[in-house]
Amino acid sequence: MSAAVDCELTQKEQNDFNKHIETCPDCFNEFKEAQKTKNIIQEKIIRFKAPQSLVNSILKLTETPL
Numbered sequence: 001m002s003a004a005v006d007c008e009l010t011q012k013e014q015n016d017f018n019k020h021i022e023t024c025p026d027c028f029n030e031f032k033e034a035q036k037t038k039n040i041i042q043e044k045i046i047r048f049k050a051p052q053s054l055v056n057s058i059l060k061l062t063e064t065p066l
């Protein structure tokens with residue numbers, strides 16, 4: 001899930017994922033939530049200029065296993 005949010009999927013994986021969330025509301029909602037969380041974190045990072053190591057550990061904490 002976090003790979004999808006971070007745009008780290010391959011083109012095929014991305015296509016499969018997009019097709020899946022179109023037909024699976026659960027995953028769609030999870031994806032939206034994960035994106036929202038990521039955006040909030042990125043906003044905080046920009047505001048407080050957190051060190052990259054801290055940023056990485058925060059991102060790790062917010063990763064939700066599928």
Ligand SMILES: [Zn+2]
Nearest residue numbers: 020024026027
């Ligand atoms: Zn699903």
